[in-house]
Amino acid sequence: MTMNYSGGMTSLANRGGGELEAVWAKASAALKSEMSQDTFNSWLGQAGVRENAAGELYLVTPTGIARDWVRRNAWRRVTELWSQYDPQRRALELRSRAELDTAAPAQDSAGAASPAPAPKAPLQALASPAAEEAETAPRAPGLQERFRFDTFVPGPANEFAHSVAKKVACWSDGHFNPVVFHGPYGFGKTHLLNAIAWEAMRASPGRKVIYLTAERFLQSFVRAMMDRTGPAFKDELRAADLLLIDDVHFIAGKQSSQEELYHTLAALTQDGRRVVFTADRAPNDLTEMDARLRSHLQAGLVCGIEPADRTLRLGILERKLVQLGRPMGQPGLNARPEVLQFLADRFTDSVRELEGALNTLVARVGERVEALNLDEAQAILRPHLRGAEKRITVDDIQKAAAEHYGMKQADLISERRNRAVARPRQAAMWLAKTLTTRSLPDIGRRFGGRDHTTVLHAVRRIEALRQEDPQLARDLEVLTRKLRG
Numbered sequence: 001m002t003m004n005y006s007g008g009m010t011s012l013a014n015r016g017g018g019e020l021e022a023v024w025a026k027a028s029a030a031l032k033s034e035m036s037q038d039t040f041n042s043w044l045g046q047a048g049v050r051e052n053a054a055g056e057l058y059l060v061t062p063t064g065i066a067r068d069w070v071r072r073n074a075w076r077r078v079t080e081l082w083s084q085y086d087p088q089r090r091a092l093e094l095r096s097r098a099e100l101d102t103a104a105p106a107q108d109s110a111g112a113a114s115p116a117p118a119p120k121a122p123l124q125a126l127a128s129p130a131a132e133e134a135e136t137a138p139r140a141p142g143l144q145e146r147f148r149f150d151t152f153v154p155g156p157a158n159e160f161a162h163s164v165a166k167k168v169a170c171w172s173d174g175h176f177n178p179v180v181f182h183g184p185y186g187f188g189k190t191h192l193l194n195a196i197a198w199e200a201m202r203a204s205p206g207r208k209v210i211y212l213t214a215e216r217f218l219q220s221f222v223r224a225m226m227d228r229t230g231p232a233f234k235d236e237l238r239a240a241d242l243l244l245i246d247d248v249h250f251i252a253g254k255q256s257s258q259e260e261l262y263h264t265l266a267a268l269t270q271d272g273r274r275v276v277f278t279a280d281r282a283p284n285d286l287t288e289m290d291a292r293l294r295s296h297l298q299a300g301l302v303c304g305i306e307p308a309d310r311t312l313r314l315g316i317l318e319r320k321l322v323q324l325g326r327p328m329g330q331p332g333l334n335a336r337p338e339v340l341q342f343l344a345d346r347f348t349d350s351v352r353e354l355e356g357a358l359n360t361l362v363a364r365v366g367e368r369v370e371a372l373n374l375d376e377a378q379a380i381l382r383p384h385l386r387g388a389e390k391r392i393t394v395d396d397i398q399k400a401a402a403e404h405y406g407m408k409q410a411d412l413i414s415e416r417r418n419r420a421v422a423r424p425r426q427a428a429m430w431l432a433k434t435l436t437t438r439s440l441p442d443i444g445r446r447f448g449g450r451d452h453t454t455v456l457h458a459v460r461r462i463e464a465l466r467q468e469d470p471q472l473a474r475d476l477e478v479l480t481r482k483l484r485g
């Protein structure tokens with residue numbers, strides 16, 4: 001099994017990578033058969049084994065939360081299986097990806113040094129100073145300092161786009177031209193485009209990189225027409241070795257700007273120069289866009305970015321905590337797992353919103369975010385949660401419990417009686433009784449047609465257990481808060 005969350009992991013030398021993969025494939029096949037497939041996928045599905053330059057082996061999880069879960073619930077079995085299948089019986093340690101990145105920030109997967117230092121060469125945006133003057137410019141116009149590859153967290157939702165972006169950034173040959181990244185708002189398109197620009201300038205300071213938003217393109221184009229500096233505008237753009245245009249959908253329907261962009265694109269691609277766009281939809285769906293321009297976009301390499309899944313949202317939060325810690329002189333901040341899980345479950349509409357929630361907590365309490373409990377975090381974020389109060393249904397409860405316990409909703413309703421399923425089912429019944437106004441028979445019906453006495457037994461059992469089992473009490477608390485919002 002390969003590691004999905006590859007960014008930064010390649011900082012470790014991969015000697016004997018195929019052999020390690022084969023051993024891990026055997027161990028993980030055994031693990032998968034011993035736990036439910038969903039549980040495996042939730043916590044170990046994106047883990048991989050890596051070896052560092054000193055020959056030490058690590059099982060690497062995409063997030064610290066996954067690492068903690070594996071340590072608590074599966075580590076002993078993982079190491080048993082590892083030594084059973086590894087002919088050399090080497091020791092295996094457990095790390096999260098962020099831990100390893102902090103320990104060994106050496107090379108990124110494109111083989112370039114990381115993190116990229118501030119580029120010496122300028123980003124030549126429109127109306128920027130001449131190259132020689134801009135050489136000394138401290139910041140590249142239009143680019144955001146923090147949007148780099150080392151701050152971008154890859155995951156299944158964006159890994160194709162991420163790997164294409166890295167290839168474009170290192171000027172590697174053989175790629176489609178143009179490249180179009182598309183996806184819903186707030187899931188990293190601008191971040192990737194900025195990261196390409198920073199890395200491309202670092203890798204090849206002599207080449208000309210132009211980054212601009214479609215809005216800026218439009219404004220500059222209109223101004224150039226009014227000032228009669230149209231030819232200079234065209235020349236400037238057509239001198240780019242790499243042209244990056246963000247939010248190209250913005251110029252759909254703006255006839256003369258589209259035409260200009262079409263001619264620029266045609267001129268650059270004919271000449272073998274690179275062009276990269278982002279859009280909020282796939283080129284096919286940019287129906288208001290000029291047909292010629294649209295067909296040029298469709299002919300390129302079209303990479304979709306999907307909304308981040310829960311594991312990726314957790315990974316982004318952990319990475320963001322590291323970033324937020326730096327100005328405070330800390331190698332990284334931490335937060336309690338239940339707080340991070342709450343954020344990841346509650347702020348799902350965009351990564352921008354998720355980051356905003358974490359920023360709010362850190363802005364309010366600074367380093368004390370590490371000690372913040374769920375109650376306090378929710379109190380701080382209450383204004384952001386307002387309006388989200390909703391009626392809780394048994395279906396909501398089943399879905400949340402299934403996700404929390406790493407199983408399918410169907411398992412909760414099924415006939416299966418083994419404890420791994422029975423306890424979460426009882427917890428879900430307790431939540432249904434506590435958080436809804438449904439009667440016991442009604443709840444029983446929604447849990448696969450069970451009798452009301454079964455529900456009553458479950459409610460009493462959970463009520464008793466939560467007094468003596470702190471893990472169960474925490475699970476119920478997390479689920480209740482998540483469902484209540």
Ligand SMILES: Nc1ncnc2c1ncn2[C@@H]1O[C@H](COP(=O)(O)OP(=O)(O)OP(=O)(O)O)[C@@H](O)[C@H]1O
Nearest residue numbers: 151152153184185186187188189190191316351352
């Ligand atoms: N995979 C990721 N890793 C780290 N940060 C991310 C990731 N995805 C999104 N973000 C962060 O989320 C925020 C929003 O991302 P970005 O601005 O790139 O979104 P976008 O898709 O361009 O949205 P829009 O269409 O509104 O321009 C940024 O702060 C960005 O750093």
